[in-house]
Amino acid sequence: MSGSDNKWIGENTIRPDGADKVTGRAAFAADTSMPGMIWGKVLRSPHAHAVIKGIDTSKAEALPGVKAVMTAADIVDFPTDTPVALGIQDMRWMCRNVMAREKALFHGHPVAAVAAMTEAIAAEACKLIEVDYEVLPHAIEIDDALAPDAPILHDFIEFEGKPSNIAGTIEHTKGDVEAGFAEADVVIERDFTTRPVHQGYIEPHACLVSVASDNKTTIWSSSQGQFMVRAMVGLLTGLTQSDIRAIPAEIGGGFGGKTIVYLEPLATILSKKSGRPVKMTMTREEVMRASGPTSGSKSTIKIGVKKDGTITAAEGIYWLQAGGLPGAPVRGAVGCALAPYDIANGHTLGYDVVCNRSKVAAYRAPGAPIGAFGVECVIDELAEAIGMDPLDLRLKNAAREGTQAVHGPTYPVMGYVESLTSAKAHEHYNAPLGPNQGRGVASGFWFNAGGESSAQVNITEDGNVVVTTGHPDIGGSRAGIANICAELLGIDYKRISVLIGDTATIGFSNLTGGSRVLFASSMVVTESTKNIIRTLCELAAKIWDIDPDAVEWEDGAARPAGANAGQFDPLTLAELAARANETGGPIGAGAQVNTTGAEGGFGTHICDVEVDPELGIARVIRYTVLQDVGRAVHPAYVEGQMQGGAAQAIGWALNEEYLYDKDGKVDNPGFLDYRMPVASDLPMLDTHIIEIPNPKHPQGVRGVGEVPLVPGLSAVRNAVYNAIGIRFNDLPLSPPRILAALDVREAAE
Amino acid sequence: MAKLHISTTINGEPEEFLCTPDETMLDVLRNQLDLTGAKEGCGSGDCGACSITLDGTLVCSCLMLAAEAEGKKITTIEGMAEGETLHPLQQKFLEEAALQCGICTPGMLIAAKALLDENPDPTETEVRFWLAGNLCRCTGYDKIIRAVLDTAADMRGAA
Numbered sequence: 001m002s003g004s005d006n007k008w009i010g011e012n013t014i015r016p017d018g019a020d021k022v023t024g025r026a027a028f029a030a031d032t033s034m035p036g037m038i039w040g041k042v043l044r045s046p047h048a049h050a051v052i053k054g055i056d057t058s059k060a061e062a063l064p065g066v067k068a069v070m071t072a073a074d075i076v077d078f079p080t081d082t083p084v085a086l087g088i089q090d091m092r093w094m095c096r097n098v099m100a101r102e103k104a105l106f107h108g109h110p111v112a113a114v115a116a117m118t119e120a121i122a123a124e125a126c127k128l129i130e131v132d133y134e135v136l137p138h139a140i141e142i143d144d145a146l147a148p149d150a151p152i153l154h155d156f157i158e159f160e161g162k163p164s165n166i167a168g169t170i171e172h173t174k175g176d177v178e179a180g181f182a183e184a185d186v187v188i189e190r191d192f193t194t195r196p197v198h199q200g201y202i203e204p205h206a207c208l209v210s211v212a213s214d215n216k217t218t219i220w221s222s223s224q225g226q227f228m229v230r231a232m233v234g235l236l237t238g239l240t241q242s243d244i245r246a247i248p249a250e251i252g253g254g255f256g257g258k259t260i261v262y263l264e265p266l267a268t269i270l271s272k273k274s275g276r277p278v279k280m281t282m283t284r285e286e287v288m289r290a291s292g293p294t295s296g297s298k299s300t301i302k303i304g305v306k307k308d309g310t311i312t313a314a315e316g317i318y319w320l321q322a323g324g325l326p327g328a329p330v331r332g333a334v335g336c337a338l339a340p341y342d343i344a345n346g347h348t349l350g351y352d353v354v355c356n357r358s359k360v361a362a363y364r365a366p367g368a369p370i371g372a373f374g375v376e377c378v379i380d381e382l383a384e385a386i387g388m389d390p391l392d393l394r395l396k397n398a399a400r401e402g403t404q405a406v407h408g409p410t411y412p413v414m415g416y417v418e419s420l421t422s423a424k425a426h427e428h429y430n431a432p433l434g435p436n437q438g439r440g441v442a443s444g445f446w447f448n449a450g451g452e453s454s455a456q457v458n459i460t461e462d463g464n465v466v467v468t469t470g471h472p473d474i475g476g477s478r479a480g481i482a483n484i485c486a487e488l489l490g491i492d493y494k495r496i497s498v499l500i501g502d503t504a505t506i507g508f509s510n511l512t513g514g515s516r517v518l519f520a521s522s523m524v525v526t527e528s529t530k531n532i533i534r535t536l537c538e539l540a541a542k543i544w545d546i547d548p549d550a551v552e553w554e555d556g557a558a559r560p561a562g563a564n565a566g567q568f569d570p571l572t573l574a575e576l577a578a579r580a581n582e583t584g585g586p587i588g589a590g591a592q593v594n595t596t597g598a599e600g601g602f603g604t605h606i607c608d609v610e611v612d613p614e615l616g617i618a619r620v621i622r623y624t625v626l627q628d629v630g631r632a633v634h635p636a637y638v639e640g641q642m643q644g645g646a647a648q649a650i651g652w653a654l655n656e657e658y659l660y661d662k663d664g665k666v667d668n669p670g671f672l673d674y675r676m677p678v679a680s681d682l683p684m685l686d687t688h689i690i691e692i693p694n695p696k697h698p699q700g701v702r703g704v705g706e707v708p709l710v711p712g713l714s715a716v717r718n719a720v721y722n723a724i725g726i727r728f729n730d731l732p733l734s735p736p737r738i739l740a741a742l743d744v745r746e747a748a749e
Numbered sequence: 750m751a752k753l754h755i756s757t758t759i760n761g762e763p764e765e766f767l768c769t770p771d772e773t774m775l776d777v778l779r780n781q782l783d784l785t786g787a788k789e790g791c792g793s794g795d796c797g798a799c800s801i802t803l804d805g806t807l808v809c810s811c812l813m814l815a816a817e818a819e820g821k822k823i824t825t826i827e828g829m830a831e832g833e834t835l836h837p838l839q840q841k842f843l844e845e846a847a848l849q850c851g852i853c854t855p856g857m858l859i860a861a862k863a864l865l866d867e868n869p870d871p872t873e874t875e876v877r878f879w880l881a882g883n884l885c886r887c888t889g890y891d892k893i894i895r896a897v898l899d900t901a902a903d904m905r906g907a908a
Contacts, residue, residue, distance in 0.1 A: 014843050021851035022839040024786020024826035028852060031785040200886045202790040202798055203852040252788070252852025253886050284791040475849040475887065636846035640888055644849065647889030671795035671884060679890040680874075680881040 008486040008493050009699060012636040015479035016498045017250070029206035029222035029249040030281050037208065038067055040263075040270050040280035041122035043112040043129050044290065045104030048138035048356040048664025049151060052100055052111060052131060059128040060114055065121040068273035069129070071112045072099040075265065076238050080156045084235070087228070087511065088362075089260060091235050093325035097359045098236060098265050104133065105153060105324025106358050107665040108289030115270035115278045138356040138664040139165065142298050142319045145355040153324065153354045167326035168352040170334050174406045180313025180345030184304025186385050192374035193730045194713065195657035196296040196321060199363050200648070200676050203252020204287045209267035210277040217244045217268060222251035224258045224472055225511035230503045236265040237272070247502040248472045251512075255648070256362030257292040259511050288669035293658070294363035294370075295320035295328045301374035305382050309396040313345035314338050314406075316375060320350060320367065323359035328352045332367025332447075335407040336710065337375050339445035340416055340602060341397045346406030356664050362513060364645060365446040365706035369652065369713050373731070376442035376714030381727065390441050390718070391424045394604075409600075414702075415628025415692035416602035419443070422688055423604045428624045433722075436611050437621065440718025443604045444710025448703035449514030450595035454507030455524035457485065457532055458588035463574025465489065467525055468501040470509025471517045475644075475705065476637035480518045481525050483633050484699060488529045490556040491573060507592045515703025518633060519598050519694075524591040526698045531589035539583045540571045597696025601707040603627035605646065607715040611723045616739030618720050619681070620650050626688040630702030635689060641705040643685040649712020651677045655732050757818040759784070760828025768815040775799045775810040777818075778825060786826035786855045790884065797883030800856035800863075801825050807863040809882075826855035829862065838862055838900045847896035849887035857883045861897045869905055873898060 020026040057069040075095055078084050084091035095101065100109045112129050116122035139145040139153070145165040152163045159166040181187050207221035217239055223229050226246040234241045251258060263280040271278040282291070303314045316337045320328035330350035338346050348371070383390040398417045404410045423429055423441060433439060456468045467485055471477065478498040486493035500506075510516070533553045540558030541548040544567075552561040557570035580587050608622040625642040632638040655675040659667040668674045693700025713731060721727045726741045752767040759782070768777050778784040778801070787810050790796035794809040801810045802824045803817075829836045838861050841847070848854045857880065864871060864879045871879065876897050877890070885893060 012844075012846060015846070017851070018843040018848075019835070021848055021854050022835065022842050022858060023830055024784070024855045026851055027785070028788065030789065031779075033780075201850075201852075202796055202884055202886055203788065203850070204790065250852075251850060252790075253850045255886070281789075284793065284796075476846065634846075636892070637849070640846055640849050640892060643889035643891045644887045648886070670793055671791050672793065676884060676886065677889075678881040678884060679894065680877040682877075682890055684894070685889045685891045 006487055008483040009633050011483060013479055013483055013493045015476050016482055017478055026250045028203055028252050032208050032220045034210060034277040037277040037279050038115050038117055039119040039122050040113055040115045040267050040278045041126050042110045043126040045109040045111050047104055047133055047135050048107045049136040050104045050133040052104060053134055054132040055112060056130040060125040063125045063128060065117040066114060066125045068115040068270045070269045072101040074269045075099055075236050086231055093327060095236055097325055098262060106356050113266045113270060115274050140356055140660050140664050142321055142353050145353050165354045166351050167322060167354050170330045171349045172334055172407045173347050175345035177313040177315050177345045177347045181304045183312040185307045187304040188378050188381050189302035190378055190729055191300050193298045194370050194373055195731055196293045197652045197656040198293040199255035199257035201253030201255060201257055204282040204284060205262050206281040207264045207267050208279045209271045211268060211271040215239055215243045219246045219264055220249050221264050222249045224254045224513050226503050227508050228511055229261055229264055232261045233265050233268050237268050245502055245504045248500050251472050251474055254474055255364045256366060256513060259362050259513050262291055285669040289666050290358050292361045295360050297370040299374045301378045303378045303382060307386055309388050309393050311341060311343050311397045314343050315347045318350040319353050322352050322354045323357045325359045326352055326354060328360055329367030333371035336368035336445045337371030338406040340399055340443045342399050342403040343406055364709040368446050368710045372444045372710050373713045377717055380718045391420050394443055395420045412599050414599060415690045418690045419602055419604040419626045419628060422626050423606055426624060428606050436723055438609055438719045438723025440607050440715045440722055442711040442714035442718060444707055446601050446706040446710060448598040448601050449516040450520055450598040451510040451516055452594050453509050453520035453524045454592040455528050456506060456590040457528040459577050461577060463577035465496040467496060467498045468506050469521045470501055470506040471512045471521055472500055474512055475641055477517045479637060480633040481521055484522050485525055485529050515706045519701045519703055520595040522699055522701055523595050524593050527591035528589040535587055536576050539576050542583050544568045598703060599694050601702050603707040603711055605711040605715040607719040609719040609723055613742060616735035618654055618733050618738060621683055624686040625708050627707055628690040628692050629704045630694040631691055631700035632689050633699060638689060638704050639687040642687045642708045645708025646685050646712050647677050647682060649709050650716055653713045653716035653731055653733060655734050657732050753816050755816060755819050758822045760824055770816060772815045773811055774813040774815045774818060777815040778810060784825050784827050788852055797860060798853055798856040800859040802863055807860055826859055837904055841896045841900040845892050845896045847892040853883060853885040857893060865901055869901060
């Protein structure tokens, strides 16, 4: 558990960016303007699948007020036969996603963009662009894309020697599943589907870009990585990275959906062409049609157990929608699906299926909720079949330190078992249920991530601290960093300002994503701060004329130690900073590390629902999230991650889905009809933080943010089963679906 | 389109602006008056990120024509604190970590204040239904609801 000797780690301090955020001062992507700024607008494909035979922009260019028009011809082309990787993205697909090249691949796919004096003129000009389309048949659903006569999206994709919409596979195998199933007393095999869901950030994508005549480029945008923005814009426009300064605006939610660019390269090209700063914002409808979401999926899950509960074999076969270009989160589905369990014989296989929907983007534990959904449902059914408590069945097979996961790694010390035993002992799990109420449980895993991070810690002349890191702060990470730095320096956290640097002012830092930010940034901040403390001790030693090794840092001051203990009065940070000029100069230190040691995260959820048999509404009435977080540096924001993930899971399970019309057009591109949870849909979301420190991290931190989305889909579904006795294997459990199932049962009775 | 001349009061100060008849209050606030605290999350009145009050009534500024501001009193998030002193709701949101990314926060605060102005002792259910028009995707609403209830209790205690 957390060290009781900590003063700031574990405290719910006020976030450094808090006052700006409650007064409306914080500048998000759309909140910045520039002198001479003009507005950009995107023309989007009205077809779900069409060859672009030609584009005539002359009438748009002639419209008064129009300053620039662009098409895919202005974007660097990455030929389809040569991969160009940038992180998990491939520039072959990115260059075709930001603007349709040979083909429009989904309704809403950008085909051209205009910059004009006003947004209205830009929109008017878009209507004057003439695009010659050859409309093709489209495939939205997985089964449509896999049908023998399916329209093939890309002639360069082949599977098993034939043109196909299957763009790739990932497979994990351990042991021999057929032999394992033969050993089982009970084997259950079920088919499942999940619908594509959007990340649902409240801030639409937006940017402001200025390209000067010498190519010096400034980009204000909200993203999950200013360095990703710099790199992608450089690659897509041909600008050199050193000419691009990407400034991270405050980001209004991302959840993975802002780990790629949409507007920035277009605004950059329009700015270069027009010679003016260009601002672009998406409408909510554009966000829903053309950004995100995560994949829809279908899967077949087969698990066998002995009567004593031992899982003898487990298999999961998954198909995930990639959207118009390859890249569904297959790795998360096949890697995380069986990860909570110690299984001798396991097999997972996932297919990346292209279809005429917007290209998927990462969404909180990308693929993992899809992977876990069917597995956690079948485990629930198996528990009932052998008459075992569902938590006990999980405990019987729980992965522990030393377990070799089906997806490969051998686990270090971690707290999955503790999440189960805590759930079993929790008052919630043992509370009585009323009529039409039911309870479900489920578990989940996410890999977590390390990677590149940079920090600079500077001591101000008045003896305070400025910390700069390279990760956009989405959920309060600045508050966690302030706590850690305050703890190490032994000073009040309010003396520490934590800022997010732009690409010109801080070293390369990888994305805010994968639950990596506090893990990685606290490593570089710790290293920098420890270097500063060493410098401060050296300065004090110089002043005292003793050996630096005979100085220790405690409670915000250098103190003589060892044989010199008590010989000199302590020198505080402020005193040392004031004398820095005479003793050595500016005090600061930076660190740039490719961090490792981010161990996986596990959690278990308990969900109670009440189902209205007349209306078919399943309402979550109680929810508890239990998770090993390693160390809760700022507990309130850790709880916030657990609660936010659970809420998104509830939305995915109960209501969220895209509806398409017969022409392949999204029918519900707005918050009224795409139904995310609102305040009156949810109960309080209880949290139970478990702290099994990560031994590979200076503060014991594990990633937190992704895990809480993973178990929720099945926890809700299992609760609905417990309430009304019907096992739903297709999400969402929306009122029409529940009512239909109740009607079918009634007719049969 | 000829522009209209509008005289109004914003955050207690007289204000004049020109707008076209089809311009929304949100666009005028953000693009003309540099009051960017109100956010556009949807433009259709579904997310509440653009919430302001008009003569004390909670409205989505994206659904209001700027011309409707004539002769009215508008309050935005920029007018919620009194000088250096945060409104108790603003302070409680910070203390209880009732925000993560912060994009919904201005609208959420304006809406919560409108609730407490009308009902200083709301139940949890009343808070949840009042704020049902303000979407938050980060928090699951838990800490927001608690912060509003705790502020209401504090303000009743102080009154």
